[in-house]
Amino acid sequence: MPKILIVEDEASIRMALEDDLTFEGFQVASAADGEQGLQMAKEKHYDLIILDLMLPRLNGTDVCKQLRHEKIITPIIMLTAKSQEIDKILGLELGADDYVTKPFSPRELLARIKAILRRVHYIEPEQETVRFDGIELDFKQMEAKKRGNKIALTALEFSLLHFFISHKNEVVSRDQILDAVWGEDVFVSSRTVDTHVANLRHKIEDDQAHPKFIVGVRGAGYKFVIS
Numbered sequence: 001m002p003k004i005l006i007v008e009d010e011a012s013i014r015m016a017l018e019d020d021l022t023f024e025g026f027q028v029a030s031a032a033d034g035e036q037g038l039q040m041a042k043e044k045h046y047d048l049i050i051l052d053l054m055l056p057r058l059n060g061t062d063v064c065k066q067l068r069h070e071k072i073i074t075p076i077i078m079l080t081a082k083s084q085e086i087d088k089i090l091g092l093e094l095g096a097d098d099y100v101t102k103p104f105s106p107r108e109l110l111a112r113i114k115a116i117l118r119r120v121h122y123i124e125p126e127q128e129t130v131r132f133d134g135i136e137l138d139f140k141q142m143e144a145k146k147r148g149n150k151i152a153l154t155a156l157e158f159s160l161l162h163f164f165i166s167h168k169n170e171v172v173s174r175d176q177i178l179d180a181v182w183g184e185d186v187f188v189s190s191r192t193v194d195t196h197v198a199n200l201r202h203k204i205e206d207d208q209a210h211p212k213f214i215v216g217v218r219g220a221g222y223k224f225v226i227s
Contacts, residue, residue: 003028003044004046119162
């Protein structure tokens, strides 16, 4: 039974989420501020964290940043206000896997939760371990190395890499990436794909400005180039 941590200071939203997710069969824990949420996320394993952006004591971006800095790769869905477009992108750049804009429908949030859990737990057996040009990926253990040094990839970044590797040397569109990694029933903009690709390049490429592996194809999408 997947365990979900809700970090949300608005009591009405927090309790509604607790009720909805418990009804759907998840184990649910919650925190009312950023410091408490960060401590809970560090002390216990969760399958997913729902993290509000605006929190007392420690805001959501700082919580996300600290978790990723400590190599905690638990998937994070960030809750943002409608007017916080810049903060949404910043949250993704700091390692959030997805975001949902308030006010949101419980159905939409549930769809995104299920999509993330599906991609985290589904890896084809023949592709559990992949090596190329000094990069080592262990999809089962969710571990990555570059020339022997560990690199911190989020759950979504592992899923994105898994998709690229499954379609290596093929041109794939942003819509194909969205459907495969986020799910056909989840609405995410193509800009989100570009943000995550940029983050991934930062971690695995030697030169982000001249990427060797994740190559952009103008007007078409991306190609993952490995021999």
